Amino acid sequence: MAIVPKRNQYALRAIFELAKHQGKGPQKISEIARAQAIPLRFLEVILGQLKGTGWVESKRGFYGGYLLKCSPGDITVGDVLRFMQGNARTMDCVACISKHDCPFNGECAFASMWNKVNEAMFKIYDETTIQDLIDKERKKAGASAKMV
């Protein structure tokens, strides 16, 4: 249960990767795909969607690729997931379990619990910026560097 679709995970990873590369010019799709273990063709689709957010910019040609336009501290995981969600064909996640999924139209005994769960999840998502994730990775890398 509570599965985050791969597409959404990939979107997060792609932005994460772009964030780490920020300041070094455009990064090719193929590079991102390799670094984050994302199927290339699938990533093309996802990055195309992400352009709609304005967080991301593309450049064609030899030195082309993708760029992150804004600061990693300004994008939260929640932002990305919400966008990807709105982008999916099924809008059945208004309240984790949607009202139109509930035969009692949200009036059932479970509704408030599902809402609480959804809120708890997004509290975490909204508290976590892409920058936080980078910091976390740096710390881990530092820890294992000690052992070398």
Place this chain on the structure above:
Amino acid sequence: MAIVPKRNQYALRAIFELAKHQGKGPQKISEIARAQAIPLRFLEVILGQLKGTGWVESKRGFYGGYLLKCSPGDITVGDVLRFMQGNARTMDCVACISKHDCPFNGECAFASMWNKVNEAMFKIYDETTIQDLIDKERKKAGASAKMV
């Protein structure tokens, strides 16, 4: 995202319904299905699985049906969801996003966030007993009764 499968929702509703009926003898599958808007044939399957938990008992024959064997205060939503999860063929929810789903084997920057989310969800699930849900419904029913 973060969708709880119908099967799991149905299992919760079925137990909830049995809990409300406790003390009034066995309750027929067809009754439960009607009361909770669950497809009859599908509910048969789910109740069959739930028998494996010991929370639920069945009686055949004319006055047959299903019974809740234990107190609604002793079963949490978390218990039910965990059972239904283990029952599914795909065990890809060890940490919301499973390690074997993560190309970095759980060592990626996202791992701790997924874990936090999973914990936050189950904190709520584990805090909520079936009895709590009944109480919640009673309160709601009381509130609307005032208007009549």
Place this chain on the structure above:
DNA sequence: AGTTTCTTGACTCTCATAGTCAAGAAAGCG
């Protein structure tokens, strides 16, 4: 002109979830 890259959108594949069905066994009733 010629690479190299992104762009677009349609296309296929796969599989979990959802839901169905039918024949049979237990339990009680008359």
Place this chain on the structure above:
DNA sequence: CGCTTTCTTGACTATGAGAGTCAAGAAACT
């Protein structure tokens, strides 16, 4: 006992979303 009602079992089908693929074309740079 014979009849009805109910659960029981397990195999079966359907559907849709998610995952992934592909190819022809357009921009950008050398």
